[in-house]
Amino acid sequence: MLYVIFGIFALASWLVSRRLKSKFQEYSQVPVGMTGAEVAQRMLRDNGITDVTIRPTSGSLTDFYNPTDKTINLSESVYSSRSVAAAAVAAHETGHAIQHAQAYSFLELRTALVPLQNISSKVLNVIFIAMFVGAIFMPELLPYDVALLIIIAAYSLLTLFSIVTLPVEVNASQRAVNWLTNTGIIGGTTRDQAVDALKWAAYTYFIAALSSIVTLLYYILRYSNSRD
Secondary structure (H helix, E strand, O other), rough: OHHHHHHHHHHHHHHHHHHHHHHHHHHHOEOOOOHHHHHHHHHHHOOOOOOOEEEEEHHHHHHHHEOOEEEEEHHHHHOOEEHHHHHHHHHHHHHHHHHHHHHOOOHHHHHHHHHHHHHHHHHHHHHHHHHHHHHHHOOOOOOOHHHHHHHHHHHHHHHHHHHHHHHHHHHHHHHHHHHHHOOOOOOOHHHHHHHHHHHHHHHHHHHHHHHHHHHHHHHHHHHHHHHH
């Protein structure tokens, strides 16, 4: 059952990722007057933020804001490109920087959960290995019920992280589109294209959250059945 669940969400994630790349390539051909880096610089300046650094990073669709060192990292296809796609992505990542500067509650919660998320992922790896080894060599090494409880606890944190991520990403996109529209960088058709590109990016987070919720429910059900 679990393999079927993973398979369904893996397929959905692949389809959305493929669609996102297709949309990005399409809208990368639609010109605007500023590069991604210039969009980020102006958006920061308009919001009175002077302590954030913008820098290029390798790869495609590898853009992210790092609240630890206050850097907006833009992929090569965004940093120097003058396109709707680049403007949308750059403004979105800058939206995260603005969230940070304004102490946006969901971003602060998400940042606080990062260490717990990392620990949970490592715990899951250890538990799954222990369950596999124990089932073959030492069944008493880790009682089944205990293992399930640990898995449920770890997945609960991962699920919470995924859910909290959704409003963070949606809010950053809203900030991006509103600012790009108000400054006249996009409008009409190009606004619709920017919204479309960011919408498909948001779908990746939605699928991740839904997958995490379903997986958590699966293990809760297994634990419940094991107690009957």
